Amino acid sequence: MLSVTFSNKQQWEKRLSTIREVADMAGVSVATVSRTLQQPDRVSPKTRVRVQEAIDHLGYKPNLMAVKFRSGKTQVLVALVPTVANVFFARVIKGMQEAAASQGYSLLLMNTMGDDDIERNCAKLVDTSQADGVIQLRAFNPFATDQFQSEALLPMVNACEIVDGARFPTVTLDNRAAAKAMTEHLISLGHRRIAMVKGPQSSPLTRDRLAGYEDALKAAGLSIDDSLLCAGDFTLSSGYRAATTLLDLPERPTAIFCENDEMAMGAMRKVRETGLCIPEDISIAGFDNIAFSAYAEPPLTTIAQPAEEFGETAVNLLIDVLNGKTKHAIKVILPFEVITRQSTGPAPDNANR
Template identity: 40%
Template sequence: MATMKDVAQLAGVSTATVSRALMNPEKVSPSTRKRVEDAVLESGYSPNSLARNLRRNESKTIVAIVPDISDPYFSEIIRGIEDAAVEHGYLVLLGDSSHQSHRESSFVNLVFTKQADGILLLGTDLPFNASKAEQKNFPPMVMACEYDPELELPTVHIDNLTSAFEIVNYLTQMGHNKIAEISGPGTAALVNFRHQGYMQALRRAGINMTPIYQVSGDFTFKSGATAMNKLLNMSEPPTAVFCHNDMMAIGAIQEAKRLGFRVPQDVSVVGFDDIVFSQYCDPPLTTVSQPRYEIGRQAMLMMLEVLRGHDVRAGSRLLETRLIVRDSVSAPRLV
């Protein structure tokens, strides 16, 4: 069995440096860390990391709770989390809660039993019931993706209200005044913010809100198609539709085409998120691009600050979005 001394000789460093590189990789230079890692692989050295981490009362593992791991929105966020974690010697355990509280609770137990050091929440639902006063007793926890003002947690997110306003305002500037909204489920905080942005854009353009133009879905392709079917079968259908995410927008486009409508000539469609499919659907989707990789990366870095005992301000670390204009929008047809 190779020893730490063997690794040190291969890497040309001291055993203390090897120990530091393996236990606290952020405290050595990238070049030294790589030499040590290469020497570990070459020698076949296998440090007893579990025993070492138990002595330090840490597992070097983070649990990321994902509401729906099949949703492509989360893929880049998870990649950002993983990259930042690996850079600092951490492992990430993905927990697909499938929106089920009993599954979330089992992931939280990993922290309470010291099998994980902290929790990254990629949705707004807390994995356990707690009053506001009890939040100070939470295990290390950071929210990514969504900001909930009711939870005093460190958060990395975007300005959903302003981003929604900008894309709906773009529709009004293109000449649309019959703009429908396919929203997500009302239980999600971001849905309320995106709806407010939609309403503000209509008010700014002097457009009266039409209640029947507001239809809800559940962020899936199917729900977008179902909602679009309802909108386009109205006696006076909308000329443009703002969808709260790209998956519903893509479903809506496919349903419009199935019903014989042309996109964007007969109805314009916009989404939100800029998932990879949005640029390859027909037509390519106009949407709001979220910096999803950076959301994940910053959430993991914020978690490391929390674990090091730094005073991380509860609330938010706000990242910028971009309006991506593609081919799913045109001026409304003159009738």
Template identity: 40%
Template sequence: MTNIKKVSELAGVSTATVSRTLKSPGLVTEKTRDKVMKAVKEAGYRPNWLATSVKTGKSNSIVVLVPNLVNPFFMRIIEGIEQAAQERGYSVLLGDTQGKSQRENEYASMVLTNRADGLIQLDHSFPFSDNDAELAETIPMVSVCERIANRKYPFIELDNYAASRALAHHLISYGHSRFGIIAGQIESQIYRDRLAGIKSVLHEEGIAFDDSMLVGGSYRIETGVEGARQLAGREQPPTAVICFNDDIAIGALHEFKRLGLTVPGDISVTGFDNVRVSAYMDPPLTTIDQPAYEMGRRAFEVLLQMISRQPLNRTREILPFTLVERQSSGPAKS
């Protein structure tokens, strides 16, 4: 097996620096870290993490709680987490919770019993049971996308308020004034931020919003199908529909077309997330691109700082978004 000395020679640093980079990457510069990790890959070096875990009392594993593994957006986040974790010698244990608190409690307890060193939560809920809540305050945990209400854990997120404002401005620029919204989970911060962003733009433009045009309640394709059916049945249907993720938008596109409506001729549809399939829909979907892979990587890096007991510069990190305009949005029907 290639040893650490070979890695140090390839990277042009000491063996102590290689060891420090692998054990505590936050203690070395980004330039040094990149050189060492490139040398590790080139040399095919595999550190003896088992021996290290016996010495340090750490498992070199983390738990990632996912509300729905089928969701392609979550899978992109997990890709980022997995890659960053692999580079640091950590294993990733995935817990598909299906949004059920009991499942969350069971997976989260792995950190409390030292079977994992930290936890990344991709949902908005606090994953520990009431009995474990006090002890859990000391547990390294990071949330991605969502925020855990009334808790002080760090989180990585998008500026959902600004992103939804960008979508609303985009549609208004095409002359739309009757809007429908098919939302995700209504108890989450994402829901509140995105809805507030849309309504703020409508208010600024003097466009009234009819609350009966707000439907949905989950991030599933079926939510988009049912939401589209409801909106199309209104006495005055919307000319533009903003969906709170791409799965919802895909379901809505399917149902509007089944009902005989053209997109965007009769109705414009936008999504959120820019999952890979959104570019291949008929028509291709206008959406907000979230840097999901980078969100995952950054979540692990912050978690590793917490595991290593390093101070965090900030507890909230906001990553940039991009509005991707495709053919599912266009001029309002006169």
């Protein structure tokens, strides 16, 4: 690590002028200055000009910290994101950020790594008047107490992975139906041995997607083989590992449905390394439709989720809650779409018994 230094005299001594200095310079009271800024029509034109000149001259900028302190509104929303460095969440963040900005709110982004304590701590920002509300992207209520498990004690909305029976607004999609649709797609291609690479044990997402997978198998009269269920954690490497296990099975699956695209791409890597072809020998499907999926080899069949819309909707709901517009625990369900690409194809002949 090299380092070069320049000489520099950074003496920004934070000499911000106050409303009082403006008032003095303009020869008016602070109230008049404030009014000039807030309700110009309540100030006579001559005075207005004089005040404006003083403001320009001093380069006065109102101390918004003081404003927020006095008003009790921070115009800040906290986003609890399990992993910022995750492609899907990055899109959700984008949606949140834009929606917040367009309504004059700032987004305080927290990379919580899915840790309960960290999230509880972040939620305290609201307790301590540093933020107006919380957006939680994980199925955990950071405000939960012994008495109130599914109820938010402070303004909060929950998006993407939601808490069961939540008593606060939520935004999600029907993961069960989506997983069922994808599994049906695979079944329709003749697959009978369909593996699933799951997400973290504790995640409701995993439970719902698994349920959808089972729904489809049952509906098709297929049995559920536990050896085809593999644990993962939504990372590329866990997909790779899961595929390693699955390909080693005495009777290997002809299709692998991964609960997200990263794991699917990890699995694809392993499959190709083994010398098998996708989809001729084995089909692979993912979930999320991240940008890379369309460029994978072969392009990945997956479920598209409106990620940005998740963020946008969550922010709008939260602001509604803050403004007292949303009084109920609304549950918004966004649509999904099965995106069929080349990573899924007809089951190999010898697999049709």
